[in-house]
Amino acid sequence: MSFKGRDIVSINDFSKADILHILKVSQEMETDQPNLLKGKILSILFFEPSTRTRLSFESAMCRLGGKVVGFSDEKVSSIKKGETIWDTIKMADRYSDVIVIRSPIEGSARLAAEASSVPVINGGDGANQHPTQTLLDLYTIQKAKGKLDGLKVGFLGDLKYGRTVHSLAIALSHWKSDLYLIAPDALQMPVHYLKDLEEKGIKCQQTTDVFSVSKDLDILYVTRIQQERFPEPMEYEKYKHTYRLDNSLLNHIKKDLKIMHPLPRVGEISPELDDTKHAIYFEQAGNGVTVRKALLALVLGKVN
Amino acid sequence: MKKIERKVPAIKDGSVIDHIPSRETFRIIRILNPQEFINPISVTLNLDSKKMGKKGVIKIDDRFLTKDEVDKISILAPNATVSIIRNYKIEKKIEVKIPKEFIGILICSNPMCVTNKEEIVTKFKVVRDNPLELKCQYCERVYGKDDLEIKRK
Numbered sequence: 001m002s003f004k005g006r007d008i009v010s011i012n013d014f015s016k017a018d019i020l021h022i023l024k025v026s027q028e029m030e031t032d033q034p035n036l037l038k039g040k041i042l043s044i045l046f047f048e049p050s051t052r053t054r055l056s057f058e059s060a061m062c063r064l065g066g067k068v069v070g071f072s073d074e075k076v077s078s079i080k081k082g083e084t085i086w087d088t089i090k091m092a093d094r095y096s097d098v099i100v101i102r103s104p105i106e107g108s109a110r111l112a113a114e115a116s117s118v119p120v121i122n123g124g125d126g127a128n129q130h131p132t133q134t135l136l137d138l139y140t141i142q143k144a145k146g147k148l149d150g151l152k153v154g155f156l157g158d159l160k161y162g163r164t165v166h167s168l169a170i171a172l173s174h175w176k177s178d179l180y181l182i183a184p185d186a187l188q189m190p191v192h193y194l195k196d197l198e199e200k201g202i203k204c205q206q207t208t209d210v211f212s213v214s215k216d217l218d219i220l221y222v223t224r225i226q227q228e229r230f231p232e233p234m235e236y237e238k239y240k241h242t243y244r245l246d247n248s249l250l251n252h253i254k255k256d257l258k259i260m261h262p263l264p265r266v267g268e269i270s271p272e273l274d275d276t277k278h279a280i281y282f283e284q285a286g287n288g289v290t291v292r293k294a295l296l297a298l299v300l301g302k303v304n
Numbered sequence: 305m306k307k308i309e310r311k312v313p314a315i316k317d318g319s320v321i322d323h324i325p326s327r328e329t330f331r332i333i334r335i336l337n338p339q340e341f342i343n344p345i346s347v348t349l350n351l352d353s354k355k356m357g358k359k360g361v362i363k364i365d366d367r368f369l370t371k372d373e374v375d376k377i378s379i380l381a382p383n384a385t386v387s388i389i390r391n392y393k394i395e396k397k398i399e400v401k402i403p404k405e406f407i408g409i410l411i412c413s414n415p416m417c418v419t420n421k422e423e424i425v426t427k428f429k430v431v432r433d434n435p436l437e438l439k440c441q442y443c444e445r446v447y448g449k450d451d452l453e454i455k456r457k
Contacts, residue, residue, distance in 0.1 A: 010444060084422050107418035107442025126416050128443050192437075192446045 004301030007113035008121040011131045011167045016174040019138060025303055026139050026287075026294040033293075036302050037066035043096035044070030045088065045112075046123065047103040052263060052285055053123045053132070057100050060292035064302075069096060089115040098300055101125075119299035127163055127229055133262055134167040136291040140284040141219055144258045148172070152216050154180040156243060157223035157268060159189040161230070164262045165223055166193055173200040180213045181206045184242055186235070187225070210243065214252045222261045222268050246270035253278070260284050318343070319369045320387045321362040321377060326350050328380040329360030335376045335454045336364070343367045356383075369398070376409055378402045379436065379449050402436065405429045410438065411453040417443035428452075 001021050007013075014022075042061045046054055050072065058068050070092075085101075085108050092099055093116040101112045102123035109122030109129070124130040142148050153172060155165045159181055169179055170193070179197065181189050181204055188206055197204055207213055214220065222245065230236040244267055245259070261269060261281040273279050297303045324332060326349050338345055344365045353359040368388055369377075377384055378400045386398040408425040419426045419442050427441040436449045 012444070085418065086422060104416065105418045105421050106414060106416045107440070107444070110442050111418050111422065111424060125418075126443075128445075 002301070002304055003298035005119055006299055007109075007116075007119055008131050008295055008299065009109045009113050010122070010129045011134045011171050012129075014131075019135065019171065019174065022135055022291070022294055022298065023139050023142055025298055026135075026291045028303070029290050029293040029297070033064060033297075035065045036297055037061065037064035037300060040066040040098070040300055041096040042066055042068050042070075042296065043092040043099045044068055044072065044123075045092060045099060045101045046070070046072035047101075047105075047108075048124075049073070050102055050123065052288060053100075053102060053130075056285070056288035057121075057123065057292050057296075059289045060296055063289065064293055064297060066296070070100075085111055086115045089120070092116075093118045098296060121295060121299065124163075127161055129167060130163055131167065132288070132292055132295060133164050134171050135295070136284065136288045137164065137168050137221070137260065137262070138171060139291050140260060140280060140287045141258075143287065144280055144283075145218060148175040148177075150176055150178075151218045152178045152180065153219045153221060154182055154210070154213060154217040155189075155221050155223070156182040156210055156245075158187050158225045158229070158239075159183040159223075160187045161226055162223045165189070165221065168221065169193065169197060169202075173197055173202045177202065179204045180217060182208070182210050182213065182243075184208055184239055187239060187242075210245070210249075211252050214249065214257075215254065217254065217257055220253075220257060220259045222259060222265075224261075224264065224266050224268060241267065243268055244270060245273060247272050247276075249273070250276065250278075314392060315346075315363050315365050315389055316392055317390050318363065318365040318367055318388075320364075320389060321369075321381075321384055322359070322387070323353070323356065323384045324360040324362065324381045325356065326358045326360045329362065331380050331454075332360075332377055333362060335380075335456055336362075336369075336373060337456045341367060372409065374398050374400055375403050375406060376454055379406070379410075379452075379454060382433075382436070402430055402433055405441075406438065409455055411455060412440045412443060412445070413447060413451055413453070414440065414443045414445050417445070419443075 054072050061068050089112045098119050100121045100123045104126045106126040106128040109125045113120040159165050225240050227236050258280045259278045346363045348361045350358045384400045387394045388396040406428045410428050412419045428438040431437045431439045439446045
């Protein structure tokens with residue numbers, strides 16, 4: 001299986017076999033390979049702020065011996081002067097061997113991939129896709145549970161606007177997981193995703209009460225209520241403190257439940273849970289570097 | 305012999321769109337951009353139809369619909385038929401069929417979609433035929449046929 005030259009735009013572009021292959025290469029990337037991408041340049045074109053995605057891509061490239069150029073603020077790019085994404089990419093693909101793009105505009109990564117002659121990786125395009133997050137989430141689950149098959153996975157928080165939830169739920173459907181969708185009614189999973197999951201034979205249970213299902217779960221994937229995705233500030237105010245997990249959860253879970261979160265968190269998980277064996281969200285963030293190392297090496301054709 | 309009453313006048317040359325759901329007839333006229341042409345157009349609504357209950361028929365003189373136009377019609381009237389008429393005879397019947405994808409025909413309703421920010425040809429893939437559901441190939445949102453605007457040009 002060769003990923004050389006391939007774009008990573010949407011998790012929907014990847015088959016189960018593709019995903020398993022990426023996870024296998026990610027495992028190989030746990031060991032140091034400091035010269036694998038020597039002489040290669042990554043362009044980081046970030047048109048909106050990001051901490052984890054940008055840092056972990058930079059770290060991944062540096063750890064494999066490559067170099068990084070780019071920006072992470074629209075204000076310093078020519079987009080501010082009215083340059084199109086198309087033109088920006090047509091320039092960047094001459095400056096580098098691979099591009100990571102992040103933008104609040106949905107579909108911008110697909111457009112960038114069409115414009116570019118070098119591989120494009122989507123670092124998040126608004127409310128749409130963030131495929132490298134989904135891959136690192138899958139890698140984290142596999143690492144923590146030793147498998148992906150037949151797990152009971154709870155999603156908690158903003159399931160309406162949360163792109164990480166949508167992509168991970170769809171990706172998990174390859175492994176016939178049972179999904180528990182825990183959210184206020186107004187922030188439940190959009191109907192077309194539910195229809196998609198139903199067609200794939202995935203059982204979904206919807207609830208507003210985390211304690212009603214927490215005893216069944218192998219994984220609890222918590223998300224932030226994202227202020228920036230709400231069209232109405234009042235709506236955000238209504239829901240921002242709906243859930244706050246703390247030590248009281250511990251009496252209502254399996255002993256090997258793992259709690260994940262794509263971060264940043266803003267109060268959904270109390271720090272008192274951080275030191276429990278259940279919390280794996282920082283490990284999850286760390287896995288971002290490993291998986292992104294694998295993706296960079298794969299699309300640059302340095303591993304097969 | 306029983307006299308057949310023709311409710312819709314025949315045309316010499318042009319296109320006839322038949323078996324349109326009555327409620328979609330005016331939307332179809334709109335997407336055919338009648339103001340750009342001088343050809344006469346006759347419209348009949350609420351004709352009795354065994355299959356559909358009530359149907360609409362549109363006849364356009366001296367204009368022969370293109371594949372793009374027929375594809376547009378398929379969004380609103382997937383069971384319609386289009387006949388090309390020459391010298392009062394049906395020269396060709398075009399089967400209205402929902403294509404696998406619509407290129408440059410629809411406008412994405414998502415204001416944050418890149419197709420509404422830059423000059424790009426839109427692409428929608430058909431994810432379900434009945435009821436029709438279309439997925440924008442850029443922002444990946446899925447829409448029903450009534451949630452999308454059809455380009456007139």
